[in-house]
Amino acid sequence: MLLEAKKLCKGYLSKKAIKDVSMALETGKIYGFLGPNGSGKTTFMKMAAGLLHPTSGELRIDGQLIGIETKKLAAYMSTDNFIYPYMKIKTVRAYFTDFFEDFDGNRFDELLKYMQLEPHLKVSSLSSGMAAKLKIAVTLARKAKLFMLDEPLNGIDLVAREKILNAIVQCANEGNTILISSHLVDEMEKILDNVILLKDGEIVLTGEAEKVREEQGKSIVELYKEVYA
Numbered sequence: 730m731l732l733e734a735k736k737l738c739k740g741y742l743s744k745k746a747i748k749d750v751s752m753a754l755e756t757g758k759i760y761g762f763l764g765p766n767g768s769g770k771t772t773f774m775k776m777a778a779g780l781l782h783p784t785s786g787e788l789r790i791d792g793q794l795i796g797i798e799t800k801k802l803a804a805y806m807s808t809d810n811f812i813y814p815y816m817k818i819k820t821v822r823a824y825f826t827d828f829f830e831d832f833d834g835n836r837f838d839e840l841l842k843y844m845q846l847e848p849h850l851k852v853s854s855l856s857s858g859m860a861a862k863l864k865i866a867v868t869l870a871r872k873a874k875l876f877m878l879d880e881p882l883n884g885i886d887l888v889a890r891e892k893i894l895n896a897i898v899q900c901a902n903e904g905n906t907i908l909i910s911s912h913l914v915d916e917m918e919k920i921l922d923n924v925i926l927l928k929d930g931e932i933v934l935t936g937e938a939e940k941v942r943e944e945q946g947k948s949i950v951e952l953y954k955e956v957y958a
């Protein structure tokens with residue numbers, strides 16, 4: 730198992746954002762981490778990225794408790810705009826090359842080309858869709874084992890969404906594990922191997938997407954609507 734959570738809990742003062750979550754992510758699969766706003770997806774990802782500490786329970790990547798070593802294994806793309814707006818894309822490349830030992834500049838260049846982003850462009854001049862594509866490129870260019878993408882399709886038009894989904898599938902085909910949080914389930918469904926449905930910090934349904942569809946006799950989108958209606 731690449732990532733393993735055991736009875737994981739996270740509270741913010743009186744609010745319990747993650748309650749007794751146990752789950753395991755296998756290598757090379759794409760997991761849909763699905764749930765409406767406030768269900769705890771971001772909180773979970775931030776714990777796995779080593780940005781938040783669990784209140785209780787256990788969380789491991791590649792058998793190691795979350796810490797400095799696991800930060801090398803996990804690439805996390807947050808919903809925030811974490812790229813400095815005053816930089817040009819080529820400066821972003823240099824910045825991330827300095828920042829992450831495992832940042833692969835050639836891979837980044839390929840992703841830029843694929844996303845049709847020109848290196849001379851200034852980040853502040855990008856449309857929101859282009860900025861979203863840049864965030865994906867910067868994240869997928871790391872040689873991590875686990876990629877956690879928080880709402881990667883937000884604010885992106887249909888054509889660009891296809892590109893992003895293809896880049897994610899390619900990354901999984903190379904043997905990486907991907908955890909994607911989203912509420913755009915209909916577009917995401919076709920690329921998901923497994924689904925994890927979260928509600929109020931608890932897992933309400935999990936399994937292989939194909940099996941879930943067979944057993945329940947409906948698509949993940951339909952199930953999602955039922956669970957959160």
Ligand SMILES: Nc1ncnc2c1ncn2[C@@H]1O[C@H](COP(=O)(O)OP(=O)(O)OP(=O)(O)O)[C@@H](O)[C@H]1O
Pocket residue numbers: 741744745746764765766767768769770771772773
């Ligand atoms: N820093 C914080 N302080 C207090 N409460 C917080 C904090 N961050 C998150 N929460 C609460 O924890 C719960 C889970 O939030 P979280 O952001 O993890 O959910 P989410 O599923 O990622 O939602 P979204 O799709 O809106 O990002 C929410 O009720 C939220 O209000």
